[in-house]
Amino acid sequence: MDHLAHVSNQPNSQPQSQISHLALDIGGSLIKLVYFCRYDDNCRDDDELRSQNESLGSESDNSRPVLGGKLHFAKFETSKINDCLEFIHSMKLHLGGFHDCTAPSSDKIFIKATGGGAYKFADLFKEKLGVSLDKEDEMECLVTGANFLLKAVHQEAFTYLDGQKEFAQIDPNDLYPYLLVNIGSGVSMIKVDGDGKFERVSGTSLGGGTFWGLGRLLTKCKNFDELLELSHQGNNRVIDMLVGDIYGGTDYAKIGLSATTIASSFGKAISDNKGLVDYKPEDISRSLLRMISNNIGQISYLNALRFGLKRIFFAGFFIRGHAYTMDTISVAVNFWSKGEAEAMFLRHEGFLGALGAFMSYEKQCLDGLTVNKIPQRFPISVSSAGNKIYCSMNGKSNDNESIECTVYRT
Template identity: 75%
Template sequence: MDLGNLGIQPNSDPNGSKDHVSHMALDIGGTLIKLVYFSRNCECSVEDKEDKPSNDSLLVSNDHKKFQLLKGSFHFAKFETSKINDCLEFIQCNQLHFSGCKHHGDPTNDKCIIKATGGGAHKYGDLFKEKLGICLDKEDEMDCLVAGANFLLKAVHEEAFTYINGQKEFLQIDHDDLYPYLLVNIGSGVSMIKVDGDSKFERVSGTNVGGGTFWGLGRLLTKCKTFDELLELSHQGNNRVIDMLVGDIYGGMDYAKIGLSSMTIASSFGKAISDNKELEDYKPEDISRSLLRMISNNIGQISYLNALRFGLKRIFFGGFFIRGHAYTMDTISVAVNFWSKGEAKALFLRHEGFLGALGAFVSYEKHGFDDLMVRQLVHQSPVSAQDGGYKIHGSQNGELKDNESIECSVYVS
């Protein structure tokens, strides 16, 4: 496997000395493996919260008077679960498995424990032990999804945004008014979680029509080999060729009495009933577009109805199904807007696909694991005394590419 093609090189500086990898976490799902790790490239001691480092970063108050400032990067990577050996090779080549060893990543210590979540943490635990000598310390999947979402919403400046009419608008989240909210995680399937606070949540609904449905049906209908290929194909398609619209039924007219425009989809794939065509007569791009629209509409509608059921004002959408894809976000947004009659908006997350992996990473602190006691992640720029919680410095365009890094600083104590 060519690591360069993954977008991440083994951690090293220009002089050839490696950064120290300080912990890794995994989310092994039915379709994708998500991996997060932090690499240090600088560390220094800070005596107390009055002695701030040169970038004027904010320290979080606690009972400790001495902190260690670790500067480095959060790294993100993903792999197809069906190609788990690529993930194992990536971990081995980058020596990430040593990050879980006791005594600060000492490779001579064979007790390597890595936080992991998702069904694959159970399914592939023996494989990680056999191939890499890693013991997967399993965290509950729902716990990690919620912990990862809460972490990001408190940590990352401009993490949440709306996407309406092709325009992305970032929102400033008031930490005192964050809860309750509905978290819709779109992976292979879809979970809808009512979040009432830190570690306070309930899975209230879900659907088996999710990212796995899109990919699975897409492979059967279009012969696309990867999710990305299928998603890219949808850019070029026209779903009106296959979907039956209200106008198709009413001779081009709206159904104004009940508020349905002529362009509203009456039946996904409905035209295939009467077109007297075979599968090969349809363009793969049109099929992909119609399939994406059907699944996104369905998820948006069910999500809003659950938010309405519990009186929730905010609906955050995460998971690798979205992938920052404009058409997907627009379709979900339109569905939420339509069913709420404009009273609700769909909210998206920049780091949408890594909620579970980040939640597993944060759990190192919860368990007082090894030397990583995260107190704060900070911007590489000044922050005010009114800011609280974690801070991460990331790309400014609001998108996180596959297998890339975020520069940040971590305070440990």
């Protein structure tokens, strides 16, 4: 039986005070959700929010009511899409879409969605939640999300080398061009020249799905985080064939290879008379992580070189804020570019596409809501018919999952 079928899809059943706009990015591995929720009126008073906003230096207008809210981020495994549908249903998030104003009598609700799953699962969303998915191009959403985060959110981008995390000062007027490398199930490399100006210049199928897929088969790990955790304790030299293994412990200095450079990932497994059971899962995980991260770092650098790009931003949930992954990618970029190019990472690494889809509501005509970027201190505004709401993100994220917003209503 369809356990969600009883859900009402009438927008009026959503309490007026609960403004929740939902956008989805349904990828090969994970479903990402971005939604905006107002605080409960009782949670914080207007004065508190106004003074908080003033302390952030925003151009607050005392004549307008100030409301607080949060931009929330959530994710689910795509293979567990029913959990995601249950979540959306229980939070009534599916009511936070828009109506097609070209068909006024229609009670159809559209939710902005991107990623391959917006096509694959469109019928399921219709059947279970009674909503239609309004599809947005995945690359376009990634770029919109990245540009928004880089311009609007304080301390979004950072470098990571030798265990040192350093936040980057991004001048919004000096952001372009850059290379965006999104490491999801597969990898897309996009040259970004401005808002809406981009070209997907390359990609590789050796991505996050490869790491997790091979890792699962080779280590019997039950989840992605367990596999990552394992890699902490591992030693890749047990499995990888190093230059020193081939050159009798010495460097191959003439071509710039040190004895410790990996000559062949997993190369030792061919010469050792060993089977899978003879290798420790943690060593396998470590070799796999280095292989995938190195390869992506190298291809990224080559593409940056191709177009003379100095900055490479790495995103996607493969990274998972994991120190060793970021370090390996940074070292690869640094090594191949001889220090000329820089790898940077994003705090909201996995939500670019979903944020881009969220922001694409601005394209809709106003029976639903629009999202506009407003300059400088008001990076985002959300408005709905007859009830305009401005949302300024202070950029302080309490964790990776939500960002506080201050909201003005006219």
